Amino acid sequence: MIYTITLNPSADYLMQLPALKPGETNRAVSSDLVSGGKGINVAEVLTNFKEPVTAMGFLAGFTGSFVKNEVGRKGIHSDFIFTEGLTRINVKIKAGEETEINGQGPVISEGEIALLKQKLSNLTEEDLLVLSGSVPAGVPAEFYKEVVEQVLKSGAKTVLDTSGEPLKKGIEANPFLIKPNKAELSALYDQPVNDLDAAITLGKKAVEDGAENVLLSLGAEGALLINKDECFTAKAPKGKLINSVGAGDSMVAGFLYAYANKIDLKGCFQYSVAAGSATAFSQGFCTKEQADELAVSIAVQSI
Numbered sequence: 001m002i003y004t005i006t007l008n009p010s011a012d013y014l015m016q017l018p019a020l021k022p023g024e025t026n027r028a029v030s031s032d033l034v035s036g037g038k039g040i041n042v043a044e045v046l047t048n049f050k051e052p053v054t055a056m057g058f059l060a061g062f063t064g065s066f067v068k069n070e071v072g073r074k075g076i077h078s079d080f081i082f083t084e085g086l087t088r089i090n091v092k093i094k095a096g097e098e099t100e101i102n103g104q105g106p107v108i109s110e111g112e113i114a115l116l117k118q119k120l121s122n123l124t125e126e127d128l129l130v131l132s133g134s135v136p137a138g139v140p141a142e143f144y145k146e147v148v149e150q151v152l153k154s155g156a157k158t159v160l161d162t163s164g165e166p167l168k169k170g171i172e173a174n175p176f177l178i179k180p181n182k183a184e185l186s187a188l189y190d191q192p193v194n195d196l197d198a199a200i201t202l203g204k205k206a207v208e209d210g211a212e213n214v215l216l217s218l219g220a221e222g223a224l225l226i227n228k229d230e231c232f233t234a235k236a237p238k239g240k241l242i243n244s245v246g247a248g249d250s251m252v253a254g255f256l257y258a259y260a261n262k263i264d265l266k267g268c269f270q271y272s273v274a275a276g277s278a279t280a281f282s283q284g285f286c287t288k289e290q291a292d293e294l295a296v297s298i299a300v301q302s303i
Helices: 038-048 061-073 110-120 143-154 164-171 182-189 196-208 247-260 265-280 288-295
Strands: 002-006 010-016 030-036 053-060 077-083 088-095 097-102 128-132 157-161 213-217 223-226 231-234 300-302
Touching: 002 038, 010 061, 030 038, 030 061, 038 053, 038 061, 038 128, 038 247, 053 061, 053 110, 061 077, 077 110, 110 143, 128 143, 128 247, 143 157, 143 164, 157 164, 157 247, 164 182, 182 196, 182 213, 196 213, 196 223, 196 231, 213 247, 213 265, 223 265, 231 265, 247 265, 265 288, 265 300
Parallel strands: 002 053, 002 128, 010 088, 053 077, 128 157
Antiparallel strands: 010 030, 088 097, 213 223, 223 231, 231 300
8 A cells, every 4th residue: 555644735726817916906817726735646646547545644624624625535545634723725826927825834743743653553564655745843854754764664665755854864764765856956965956967976875875766856857766776867758848736746656656566666767757747748637548658658768
């Protein structure tokens, strides 16, 4: 079974305007309210692929109830912990350029953190756990590291998709896979990633620091998969970019779908790039048929 943890989910309010005029009354031409959060996105793609998955994390208030209902409506199995406060609302405004205003989530108590860890004590070597997104107030930066260490004892494999201090500390616990983008990898080591060689150098550094595999998304330039034995590269397939939101989460989902179905790492990488690209070329999250169609066109090379 695959499990995803989203510590700080959101209700995302999407608004489209002809133009954004600060200081004036702006009227949207369209709007929508959707569930948000990296782990939830991964779970949605896996559900599209008909791969068993359970979404976990913390929710609060009426916005938390909305997120839980949306997750259920999409057919995603969930096991959230409800807490005091309010699940954050993120406002995403598209008016030529895209502007985001991210709200503040609830404060998580030590007891609630302990309850989540207790839920994870039932994982086995047959399971995969995705830890993704930001860490909310009340949750220490070491949380992901502690969970990776806990889960590793059971034999389950962990995927870490976060940034900053939680990523830096989490790598120390030897996760099976991390999935930074260029900006996150650059920030992790305070070094620029201006070309493929620089990306490979820092990717190998992350492996030396504890990550078993590094799946690095390079946007339109494609992606890299690096471990102690191999370095694979793949160019992004040609297509029209419609929506980049969730493309990285789709990469994680594609990789895990292939891995859960006993495909080798090279094939997992190929399918990861296909899933991420398929979402980028779609209005919403990709389907398995879209990922399958792109996968055959993606050439993976060993460096």
